[in-house]
Amino acid sequence: MLDSLVAGALEDASVRRAARSLADVESAALARPAALDVLAHLAPADRVKIIAEVKRSSPSRGALAEIPDPAALAVAYETGGASTISVLTEGRKFGGSLADLEAVRAAVKLPVLRKDFVAEAYQVLEARAAGADLVLLIVAALEQPLLTELYGLITELGMTALVETHSADELERAIDLGARLIGVNARNLSTFELDQNLFGTLADRIPSGVIRVAESAVKTPADVAHYRAAGADVVLIGEALVTGDPVATLTEFLGS
Numbered sequence: 001m002l003d004s005l006v007a008g009a010l011e012d013a014s015v016r017r018a019a020r021s022l023a024d025v026e027s028a029a030l031a032r033p034a035a036l037d038v039l040a041h042l043a044p045a046d047r048v049k050i051i052a053e054v055k056r057s058s059p060s061r062g063a064l065a066e067i068p069d070p071a072a073l074a075v076a077y078e079t080g081g082a083s084t085i086s087v088l089t090e091g092r093k094f095g096g097s098l099a100d101l102e103a104v105r106a107a108v109k110l111p112v113l114r115k116d117f118v119a120e121a122y123q124v125l126e127a128r129a130a131g132a133d134l135v136l137l138i139v140a141a142l143e144q145p146l147l148t149e150l151y152g153l154i155t156e157l158g159m160t161a162l163v164e165t166h167s168a169d170e171l172e173r174a175i176d177l178g179a180r181l182i183g184v185n186a187r188n189l190s191t192f193e194l195d196q197n198l199f200g201t202l203a204d205r206i207p208s209g210v211i212r213v214a215e216s217a218v219k220t221p222a223d224v225a226h227y228r229a230a231g232a233d234v235v236l237i238g239e240a241l242v243t244g245d246p247v248a249t250l251t252e253f254l255g256s
């Protein structure tokens with residue numbers, strides 16, 4: 001499944017590239033105001049921080065919410081105390097777009113993450129051109145040389161990479177890159193199985209000084225507390241926020 005998600009994302013990127021050249025996107029990327037200091041926004045603190053996700057649907061869960069106005073949802077996330085906004089820009093299975101990201105960027109002061117299946121430089125440049133401050137890199141989807149190249153480009157553009165892992169081996173590869181922001185996704189993107197305890201089994205291997213992000217499988221304040229107790233600095237939440245009242249849910253989660 002992960003392979004087909006990546007293949008679909010690359011196909012869609014090649015359609016966009018036929019309409020807008022890499023050189024064009026590159027100059028738009030360089031013309032943007034500098035990316036925000038994501039590591040400062042997500043730095044470990046007395047209480048857990050939340051990356052709140054704009055997510056319409058997913059291959060494992062189907063349709064979640066219509067989200068006619070992603071910018072309004074992002075403003076609600078900001079009001080509710082989120083530290084960063086994640087925008088799913090994958091169109092086929094997640095119903096997102098780069099236009100969603102641009103709209104969110106224009107509406108909030110917080111850092112914005114491009115959440116997609118990024119596997120080539122063009123997608124990184126598009127992210128910056130749309131105003132992203134962070135880009136997700138999924139270790140399972142990328143051989144180490146490509147992962148290293150994309151990580152380098154993200155950094156060169158002044159952005160931050162959220163490097164996503166799902167095993168001890170993948171975590172080693174993320175650490176080898178020098179990643180400063182590492183996520184452990186409870187969801188296996190090939191089988192869609194959830195393992196909420198995976199974060200806890202890997203957290204100790206994440207070097208100090210690296211920000212630890214627990215991704216997926218948060219439904220209740222107890223789930224946030226579970227990840228926090230296991231060492232999470234940051235929790236990334238989608239479904240529970242788009243299907244409930246975003247401000248009330250965030251307030252409740254941040255109280256835990």
Ligand SMILES: O=P(O)(O)OC[C@@H](O)[C@@H](O)c1c[nH]c2ccccc12
Nearest residue numbers: 185215216217218236237238239240
């Ligand atoms: O809706 P949830 O279970 O709160 O999960 C959010 C986020 O972790 C999930 O959307 C996600 C994590 N990594 C990804 C990679 C691609 C697409 C989606 C994701």
